[in-house]
Amino acid sequence: MTAFSVVLLAVAVLVLLLTATPVPFPRSPGDAAGRAEAEARGVPLIYWRTGCTFCIRLRLALGRSGRRAVWVNVSRDPAASARVRSVNDGNETVPTVFVGEAHRTNPAPAWVRQQLGH
Numbered sequence: 001m002t003a004f005s006v007v008l009l010a011v012a013v014l015v016l017l018l019t020a021t022p023v024p025f026p027r028s029p030g031d032a033a034g035r036a037e038a039e040a041r042g043v044p045l046i047y048w049r050t051g052c053t054f055c056i057r058l059r060l061a062l063g064r065s066g067r068r069a070v071w072v073n074v075s076r077d078p079a080a081s082a083r084v085r086s087v088n089d090g091n092e093t094v095p096t097v098f099v100g101e102a103h104r105t106n107p108a109p110a111w112v113r114q115q116l117g118h
Contacts, residue, residue, distance in 0.1 A: 031079035034072040044069045044115045045098040061109035
């Protein structure tokens, strides 16, 4: 195997890891626990889905500060999915970010960073 093949394989594995798994995201506490945690800590609540390129873009753009937000996977919790659909005309559009009762769908990373206090 050539060095180029090894690098190409490593890049392919990294892309697969970022797009098909929840690895770059903190644990998903579920909707009820996520709401309570976000409120108690005063941080954004971000609804996301495994494989969502917009979610991955937001997570990567936030960098280390993104770990301070609460991330809830809508694929794992029907209540989370229902909340996202309730504010997106019945669509499960993610990322949907709540700060208190206010929400934004697919917000700019700069806005989320501002809500995190950066």
